[in-house]
Amino acid sequence: MPTAKQAAQERLESARGDLVSLSHRIHSRPELGFEEEHASAWLCETLDAAGFEVEKGAAGLATAFVARAGNGPLHIGICAEYDSLPGIGHACGHNLIAAMSAGAGIAAARVADELGVTVVVLGTPAEEVGNASGKIVMLERGAFDCLHASMMVHPAPFEAATMKIIAASMFDVCYHGKEAHASAFPELGINAADALTIAQTSLGLLRQHIRQTDRIHGIVTKGGDAPNIVPAHTSARYIIRSDNLEELQELRAKVRRCFEAGALATGSKLEIQGGDQPYAHMHHDLGLAAIYQRNAEALGRKFPDLGPLRDRVAASTDMGNVSQAMPAIHPAVGIDSLPAVNHQPEFTAACITPTADQALFDGALAMAWSIVDLASDASTRTRLLTRS
Numbered sequence: 001m002p003t004a005k006q007a008a009q010e011r012l013e014s015a016r017g018d019l020v021s022l023s024h025r026i027h028s029r030p031e032l033g034f035e036e037e038h039a040s041a042w043l044c045e046t047l048d049a050a051g052f053e054v055e056k057g058a059a060g061l062a063t064a065f066v067a068r069a070g071n072g073p074l075h076i077g078i079c080a081e082y083d084s085l086p087g088i089g090h091a092c093g094h095n096l097i098a099a100m101s102a103g104a105g106i107a108a109a110r111v112a113d114e115l116g117v118t119v120v121v122l123g124t125p126a127e128e129v130g131n132a133s134g135k136i137v138m139l140e141r142g143a144f145d146c147l148h149a150s151m152m153v154h155p156a157p158f159e160a161a162t163m164k165i166i167a168a169s170m171f172d173v174c175y176h177g178k179e180a181h182a183s184a185f186p187e188l189g190i191n192a193a194d195a196l197t198i199a200q201t202s203l204g205l206l207r208q209h210i211r212q213t214d215r216i217h218g219i220v221t222k223g224g225d226a227p228n229i230v231p232a233h234t235s236a237r238y239i240i241r242s243d244n245l246e247e248l249q250e251l252r253a254k255v256r257r258c259f260e261a262g263a264l265a266t267g268s269k270l271e272i273q274g275g276d277q278p279y280a281h282m283h284h285d286l287g288l289a290a291i292y293q294r295n296a297e298a299l300g301r302k303f304p305d306l307g308p309l310r311d312r313v314a315a316s317t318d319m320g321n322v323s324q325a326m327p328a329i330h331p332a333v334g335i336d337s338l339p340a341v342n343h344q345p346e347f348t349a350a351c352i353t354p355t356a357d358q359a360l361f362d363g364a365l366a367m368a369w370s371i372v373d374l375a376s377d378a379s380t381r382t383r384l385l386t387r388s
């Protein structure tokens with residue numbers, strides 16, 4: 001093994017206990033997107049103590065940060081996510097991502113100067129918010145500008161080097177009608193809940209006429225105030241997804257007509273907010289993904305042949321937007337959670353097991369070793385440095 005890899009491993013091993021306790025601490029105090037005050041502060045403290053130069057509140061976002069170590073010309077970004085989900089805590093395992101990315105940064109920083117690398121750990125808040133999320137805003141405001149490539153590793157039920165990541169858009173729908181006594185004067189009311197029912201019925205029918213790869217899913221966030229008042233204000237939050245941003249545009253137009261149908265039939269007024277800064281599909285850098293997989297395999301990780309599941313299990317992340325701007329990878333690290341899967345409370349519980357702690361360590365080391373490889377391999381290094 002090259003001495004740089006060995007040095008990175010020794011550095012990570014010395015930080016192992018702190019990283020596991022950081023992961024558990026973030027897990028025990030779940031914070032929603034853009035409110036990750038504690039997680040962000042704890043990560044900044046950890047990186048600062050490891051010798052990183054830490055910029056808090058990066059890109060004008062209170063819970064974002066950018067931490068740098070090393071002075072090499074090749075700038076490699078490692079994205080840390082740390083937001084949780086409403087009601088079910090760290091059911092996507094972002095506590096593991098946070099500690100894993102900090103660990104990868106700390107291990108790579110140990111050898112950054114000899115490799116000619118600057119290691120940049122980016123604290124990217126609010127991955128779960130579905131629109132105008134942390135990475136999207138940070139990209140827009142230049143926080144990723146100096147980077148030649150970016151990486152992160154996401155916990156999942158099983159290992160995957162290139163998980164399917166599709167485009168997504170989240171938006172809020174509101175209907176404005178008119179109140180009336182639901183029994184005595186119903187003819188004076190405009191029923192905003194009926195508008196929502198018609199929209200949902202239309203969406204159900206639309207599902208026959210969309211691509212198999214499209215998805216439409218939502219929740220009612222307000223359904224009315226009392227059964228004896230005609231509901232005048234209702235709302236829903238929806239996410240639509242497609243294989244890529246172009247197909248998402250087509251789906252958006254069809255979905256919009258379903259919501260318009262609700263307004264037309266009831267005479268209520270439709271308002272749609274959000275959906276303006278969607279998540280892009282992921283363009284995996286296959287060269288970097290292969291480097292990552294080799295390093296993870298060297299640690300004993302097994303990448304199963306997922307067969308048709310590989311395309312079926314498609315999710316979305318703002319790492320997709322990063323991948324449209326530069327070479328990027330987003331492999332999955334398995335935490336042996338089945339039958340529990342992401343966004344279930346049982347997965348929350350699986351994110352602090354000894355298996356999850358080991359995945360944290362392996363994911364961090366595989367990223368650090370990948371940085372050693374991509375910096376030392378002349379053709380990869382040149383490709384990243386000379387990318388236009």
Ligand SMILES: [Zn+2]
Binds near residue numbers: 091
């Ligand atoms: Zn998630």
Ligand SMILES: [Zn+2]
Binds near residue numbers: 092093094127154
């Ligand atoms: Zn996630």
